[in-house]
Amino acid sequence: MTSFLNPVDVMAFDSIYHQYHHAVFKNICRLVDRHDIAEDILQEVFLSFWDSRHQLDLTQGAGNWLFAVSYNKSLQYLKKLALEKSKLSVYPAIRDTMEEDSPGLRESRLTLIDEAIENLSPRKKKVFQLCRLEGKTANEAARILGISHHTVKEYLQSSSESIRSYIASNQPTVPVLGAIFLTIYL
Numbered sequence: 748m749t750s751f752l753n754p755v756d757v758m759a760f761d762s763i764y765h766q767y768h769h770a771v772f773k774n775i776c777r778l779v780d781r782h783d784i785a786e787d788i789l790q791e792v793f794l795s796f797w798d799s800r801h802q803l804d805l806t807q808g809a810g811n812w813l814f815a816v817s818y819n820k821s822l823q824y825l826k827k828l829a830l831e832k833s834k835l836s837v838y839p840a841i842r843d844t845m846e847e848d849s850p851g852l853r854e855s856r857l858t859l860i861d862e863a864i865e866n867l868s869p870r871k872k873k874v875f876q877l878c879r880l881e882g883k884t885a886n887e888a889a890r891i892l893g894i895s896h897h898t899v900k901e902y903l904q905s906s907s908e909s910i911r912s913y914i915a916s917n918q919p920t921v922p923v924l925g926a927i928f929l930t931i932y933l
Contacts, residue, residue, distance in 0.1 A: 760797055763809045768793070770810075771817045778821040788824060792817045831857060833880045863913035867906050874902040 771792060775785045795816055796809070803812060867875060870892075877888040878899070885899040892899070 756800060760793075760800065763796070763813075764793055767810060767813050771813050774814055775817050775821050778818070779824060784824060788817065788820050791820055795820075833882075859914055859917060860910070862917070863910040866913055867909055871902045871906045871909070874899055875906040878903055 768789065772785060772789050775788050775792075776782070779785045779788060792813060796803075796813060803809075864872060864875060873892060874888055877883040877891060878885060883891070885896050885903070889896045889899045
């Protein structure tokens, strides 16, 4: 009977983990200021290492690969966090309620907002992204898109109404705590 885990692979992984985990963790902490998130990223890095162990060329050692992956995963986290903050900045009333949410509830709320934005017409979505997510003024958005300032304002008003309507119509699919969020959002 063959072993599910090759003992040689496990020993090599353990050796590499013990050699690099402190340094990789410090590398992650330089970018990510939350200790718990840095630990999660460290776990993801070594999980990726384990999953890729048979495809990696480690003639130069594992350090370069581990540091590159930890850097990339840290940046991915920071980009995701920045995107979430930009979405939440549009609706400041919900920011405080989401800070204490479980990750699953937070994710379902953000997904609902994403779905609502995706359902906008392409032109309204672009106006909404420029003004609400990127912080452009109505005049700047009008200049970028080559439309009038008044059209931008109309699109923003219509987009907000569409988003509210979408969230209200999908409220039953959100957990009970999500319903509280939606009343604040509306």
